[in-house]
Amino acid sequence: MNRIIRFAAALTLTAGLTTAALAAGAAAISGEVKKIDEGAGKITLKHGPAKSLGMEEPMTMVYRVKDPAMLKQVKVGDKVTFEAEEAASGYTVTKIDKAK
Numbered sequence: 001m002n003r004i005i006r007f008a009a010a011l012t013l014t015a016g017l018t019t020a021a022l023a024a025g026a027a028a029i030s031g032e033v034k035k036i037d038e039g040a041g042k043i044t045l046k047h048g049p050a051k052s053l054g055m056e057e058p059m060t061m062v063y064r065v066k067d068p069a070m071l072k073q074v075k076v077g078d079k080v081t082f083e084a085e086e087a088a089s090g091y092t093v094t095k096i097d098k099a100k
């Protein structure tokens with residue numbers, strides 16, 4: 001009996017994590033680094049349509065970064081995948097990785 005309950009709990013947890021991973025993945029945007037301004041904590045990214053941000057067309061725009069250390073992970077010309085959110089201070093990159 002106890003084993004069955006534990007198994008059911010593990011199954012529920014796994015399903016929850018999978019849903020979260022899929023939701024996060026859906027927001028990833030492909031782009032290219034055009035400019036980095038470490039002093040201002042900003043990065044200029046050229047990117048394709050980002051429906052999660054209400055951007056239907058490809059564009060080049062300036063983003064703030066959540067953590068200045070993110071600007072050291074990439075350099076101008078890098079192809080990247082990133083996630084961003086619309087904050088009061090402007091569009092902010094919350095995650096950035098070099099595209100594989």
Ligand SMILES: [Cu+2]
Nearest residue numbers: 047055059061
């Ligand atoms: Cu944009």
